[in-house]
Amino acid sequence: MTSQAPTPAYRRLSVEERRSQLLEAALSLFAHRAPEDVSLDDVAEAAGVSRPLVYRYFPGGKQQLYEAALRSAADELRHCFDEPHEGPLLPRLSRALDRYLAFVDQHDTGFSALLQGGSVVETSRTTAIVDGVRRAAAEHVLTHLGVAEPGRRLRMTIRMWITAVEAASLIWLDEDKQPPLDELRDWLVEQFVAVLAVTARRDAQADALVRELAADL
Numbered sequence: 001m002t003s004q005a006p007t008p009a010y011r012r013l014s015v016e017e018r019r020s021q022l023l024e025a026a027l028s029l030f031a032h033r034a035p036e037d038v039s040l041d042d043v044a045e046a047a048g049v050s051r052p053l054v055y056r057y058f059p060g061g062k063q064q065l066y067e068a069a070l071r072s073a074a075d076e077l078r079h080c081f082d083e084p085h086e087g088p089l090l091p092r093l094s095r096a097l098d099r100y101l102a103f104v105d106q107h108d109t110g111f112s113a114l115l116q117g118g119s120v121v122e123t124s125r126t127t128a129i130v131d132g133v134r135r136a137a138a139e140h141v142l143t144h145l146g147v148a149e150p151g152r153r154l155r156m157t158i159r160m161w162i163t164a165v166e167a168a169s170l171i172w173l174d175e176d177k178q179p180p181l182d183e184l185r186d187w188l189v190e191q192f193v194a195v196l197a198v199t200a201r202r203d204a205q206a207d208a209l210v211r212e213l214a215a216d217l
Contacts, residue, residue: 019057022047026069031107035066070126074133077103081140089213090189092144097165097185104169105181112170137162145209153203161192 013021025047029038040062044051058065080099083092104111138159142150150158165188172184179187193213200207 015057018053022049022054022057022065023069023072026065027073027107030066030069030073031111034112035062038062040065067125067129070129073107074129077133078136081137083140083144085144089144090193093141093192094185094189096140097188098181100165101169101181101185104173105177108173112173134159134162134166137165147205147209151203151205153199154205154209157195157199157203157206161195164188164191164195 022043026038026043029042029046040054041051043065044054047054054065055061058068077100080103081096083096085092138155141158141162142155145154145158147154168184168188172178193210196206196213197210200210
């Protein structure tokens with residue numbers, strides 16, 4: 001008589017574990033499809049659960065699920081700029097960009113959807129979540145620059161560069177992921193130095209930073 005393999009014991013997930021499972025399923029779908037093309041049935045199928053269970057955790061439906069997934073992705077993007085304050089600034093910046101661009105590469109179509117939103121899902125809340133990522137990234141960079149009280153010009157310069165990084169990432173996806181990621185990263189670091197140098201002509205803080213960076217090159 002042939003013995004059958006034992007059936008794996010069913011493990012009931014905690015509320016947080018189930019919610020994380022559903023968010024991971026949603027993010028995996030948003031990584032390759034625009035939010036308006038993803039249904040709750042799709043999420044339920046990807047997570048291996050029933051549609052009513054998805055509604056139990058996200059009674060607001062697709063909009064609530066999308067916003068929760070967006071917050072989860074936003075948290076991951078914020079962490080891309082976490083970097084120990086050790087060593088020269090530009091290598092630190094390069095490592096942060098490596099993580100950011102890896103996220104872009106991994107999430108592909110979903111990155112565009114998460115940042116650009118769409119007529120179906122974009123609200124003031126989703127816009128605020130995305131803007132929060134930009135502001136957090138700028139604050140991280142300013143912290144690494146070691147400027148206790150950045151002036152308006154310097155702060156504006158850093159936020160402009162963060163916007164440029166985001167725009168370059170979206171264009172990179174549009175251009176069939178060319179140039180290679182390491183070239184894109186180096187180019188963005190060079191742009192950082194360039195915009196800082198332009199601001200240095202009008203701003204003493206930026207000028208001091210450019211001189212410091214030049215000493216590290």
